[in-house]
Amino acid sequence: MNQDQLKQLVGEAARDEVLKLPTGQILGVGTGSTANYFIDALAPHKAHFLGTVSSSNATTERLLKHGFKVMDPNEVDHLPAYVDGADEIDPSGYMIKGGGGALTREKIIASMAKQFICICDASKQVPVLGNFALPVEIIPFSKGIVTQELIKLGGTVRLRVSKETCADLGQTSSQPFVTDNGGWILDVAGLKIANPLELEAQMNQIAGVITVGLFANKKADVLLVSNTSGVSRITF
Numbered sequence: 184m185n186q187d188q189l190k191q192l193v194g195e196a197a198r199d200e201v202l203k204l205p206t207g208q209i210l211g212v213g214t215g216s217t218a219n220y221f222i223d224a225l226a227p228h229k230a231h232f233l234g235t236v237s238s239s240n241a242t243t244e245r246l247l248k249h250g251f252k253v254m255d256p257n258e259v260d261h262l263p264a265y266v267d268g269a270d271e272i273d274p275s276g277y278m279i280k281g282g283g284g285a286l287t288r289e290k291i292i293a294s295m296a297k298q299f300i301c302i303c304d305a306s307k308q309v310p311v312l313g314n315f316a317l318p319v320e321i322i323p324f325s326k327g328i329v330t331q332e333l334i335k336l337g338g339t340v341r342l343r344v345s346k347e348t349c350a351d352l353g354q355t356s357s358q359p360f361v362t363d364n365g366g367w368i369l370d371v372a373g374l375k376i377a378n379p380l381e382l383e384a385q386m387n388q389i390a391g392v393i394t395v396g397l398f399a400n401k402k403a404d405v406l407l408v409s410n411t412s413g414v415s416r417i418t419f
């Protein structure tokens with residue numbers, strides 16, 4: 184089984200998991216390729232839910248295409264569950280997220296949910312977080328000072344860029360990647376995150392930081408993880 188097939192397998196397991204919830208509730212939906220498999224698997228059962236709250240424009244587009252109702256989070260007080268992927272997850276359920284750039288809305292929706300159901304293939308499980316560069320969404324105005332502060336915490340910092348090709352000139356140029364909120368992302372490599380709660384709190388104090396892609400204060404409650412033998416369910 185390749186990684187895409189493993190993502191699909193766990194997406195289907197997440198569908199079965201959320202269909203155990205009572206009908207008529209609102210579901211939080213994450214972003215990324217694993218979340219996309221989940222959305223596709225859930226589509227035939229969309230009537231089970233009153234609606235969804237989406238963590239990115241890309242996810243909203245996919246949900247609407249399937250006919251799900253997508254609700255404004257400001258009109259929802261409570262979600263029974265939020266289902267999303269991760270870039271890394273450690274044995275305590277702490278995660279690095281934001282590889283797809285949706286970390287801020289993901290963290291907001293996760294904070295509204297009773298249960299964070301993390302879905303991933305086994306390659307995302309790590310003993311210690313930090314091999315995957317930690318995404319930090321910032322206000323563009325603050326890039327210089329936030330970069331300096333993140334370097335002090337021991338990381339190597341790189342501004343995330345998106346490549347654009349000019350068809351007329353056949354040239355490629357790099358522009359800062361802009362999030363759904365108009366923020367930029369600094370990817371911080373070289374951290375060995377022994378204490379995710381402490382690092383998340385420290386980074387949250389830096390002026391100009393919108394969201395740190397460390398999900399420690401709001402970690403996973405349930406992990407569905409796939410490997411070639413099937414899907415395991417772990418609770419934290």
Ligand code: 5RP
Nearest residue numbers: 215216217268281282283285
């Ligand atoms: C997006 C995320 C994703 O959940 C994370 O990047 C995992 O993505 P994928 O399921 O494509 O491996 O945090 O911001």
